[in-house]
Amino acid sequence: xxxxxxxxxxxxxxxxxxxxIKCTYSDSASNYFxxxxxxxxxxxxxxxxxxxxxxxxxxxxxxxxxxxxxxxFSLHITETQPEDSAVYFCAASWNRYSTLTFGKGTxxxxxx
Amino acid sequence: EPxxxxxxxxxVTQMGQEVILRCVPISNxxxxxxxxxxxxxxxxxxxxxxxxxxxxxxxIFDDQFSVERPDGSNFTLKIRxxxxxxxxxxxxxxxxxxxxxxDTQYFGPGTRLTVL
Numbered sequence: 001x002x003x004x005x006x007x008x009x010x011x012x013x014x015x016x017x018x019x020x021i022k023c024t025y026s027d028s029a030s031n032y033f034x035x036x037x038x039x040x041x042x043x044x045x046x047x048x049x050x051x052x053x054x055x056x057x058x059x060x061x062x063x064x065x066x067x068x069x070x071x072x073f074s075l076h077i078t079e080t081q082p083e084d085s086a087v088y089f090c091a092a093s094w095n096r097y098s099t100l101t102f103g104k105g106t107x108x109x110x111x112x
Numbered sequence: 113e114p115x116x117x118x119x120x121x122x123x124v125t126q127m128g129q130e131v132i133l134r135c136v137p138i139s140n141x142x143x144x145x146x147x148x149x150x151x152x153x154x155x156x157x158x159x160x161x162x163x164x165x166x167x168x169x170x171x172i173f174d175d176q177f178s179v180e181r182p183d184g185s186n187f188t189l190k191i192r193x194x195x196x197x198x199x200x201x202x203x204x205x206x207x208x209x210x211x212x213x214x215d216t217q218y219f220g221p222g223t224r225l226t227v228l
């Protein structure tokens with residue numbers, strides 16, 4: 001099965017700064033990498049995803065990069081705002097059923 | 113926008129009791145999943161379900177667990193004899209099933225299960 005490592009576990013930034021969260025995966029067959037944002041007590045919400053035929057994808061202040069050779073992918077948030085504060089999970093899909101293996105999560109704290 | 117729904121939002125039960133957690137996936141979706149999240153930890157895969165049968169299950173999904181799609185809309189997770197360590201948030205998810213390996217999964221709001 002797949003194993004996903006995520007760093008850092010906690011990230012504190014000032015409002016307006018950029019934040020970067022990194023994940024590595026073990027199964028070279030994985031080819032779908034979503035990022036979920038989870039606010040306290042709420043469901044994981046998909047914020048961006050990338051498929052293995054693409055190296056980078058951007059959606060306004062959020063971007064994801066993928067390096068298949070090195071088996072790592074990263075989430076970049078620019079111009080952070082206090083409402084970006086949440087736990088962010090990376091995941092990798094490793095079988096035809098699109099089963100997700102999650103990283104341990106990063107708690108992002110954006111201070112005003 | 114259609115959403116996955118789950119009931120109840122919170123379930124409290126005594127150790128050894130059976131519980132059934134209910135989910136209504138998005139109506140045109142074909143793949144259904146259960147995940148769990150112990151407080152403060154990562155989301156863990158339990159089971160996937162397609163075409164009225166289990167397609168994949170994790171080591172966590174032992175004989176105490178079962179899933180069922182009793183009608184055209186509901187998808188249930190049953191825990192036969194709950195243990196203290198079953199206390200967690202249980203999330204249901206679904207996807208369209210059109211793109212194997214790469215389909216976007218949509219999560220329900222979760223059921224918090226507390227076993228006393």
